[in-house]
Amino acid sequence: MNTTCIKLLRLLLLTIMATGTVHAEIREYWVAAEKVSWNYAPTGKNLIRPDMGMGVWGHQLTYKKYRYIQYTDETFNKRTPQPEWMGILGPQIRAVEGDTIKVHFLNRADKPLSMHPHGVMYNEQNEGADMKGPGAFVKPGQSFT
Numbered sequence: 001m002n003t004t005c006i007k008l009l010r011l012l013l014l015t016i017m018a019t020g021t022v023h024a025e026i027r028e029y030w031v032a033a034e035k036v037s038w039n040y041a042p043t044g045k046n047l048i049r050p051d052m053g054m055g056v057w058g059h060q061l062t063y064k065k066y067r068y069i070q071y072t073d074e075t076f077n078k079r080t081p082q083p084e085w086m087g088i089l090g091p092q093i094r095a096v097e098g099d100t101i102k103v104h105f106l107n108r109a110d111k112p113l114s115m116h117p118h119g120v121m122y123n124e125q126n127e128g129a130d131m132k133g134p135g136a137f138v139k140p141g142q143s144f145t
């Protein structure tokens, strides 16, 4: 490969890198906490550890749980489809470096709740933990962004 060809390849690579630069987006999520009945073994079988039987869940399979459910928009009317394998887990919050994640949290449950992020930068106002900041103690019926 001659030097002209290498220079052209470099230029092409730089062009690709320049056009492929990250442009930061604001990624919005609408998440509501709701109290639901959750059955830990809807098949009636212990699919994780069959040898341990059904007793691992105690005397019943269904419990009242607080579930974090993603909605499509600010009306909190239409749920965002979630893969069945995620079970009771809350929604996946996805973004790429440079993006801003904006979570609109609505507490539809019966006690103060919050959301606490990991793996992203946040300040104390948005920490959602240890009773610090307004997002750490969202009362029933209230919301926090």
Ligand SMILES: [Cu+2]
Pocket (backbone or CB within 6 Å): 116, 117, 118, 129
């Ligand atoms: Cu933490």
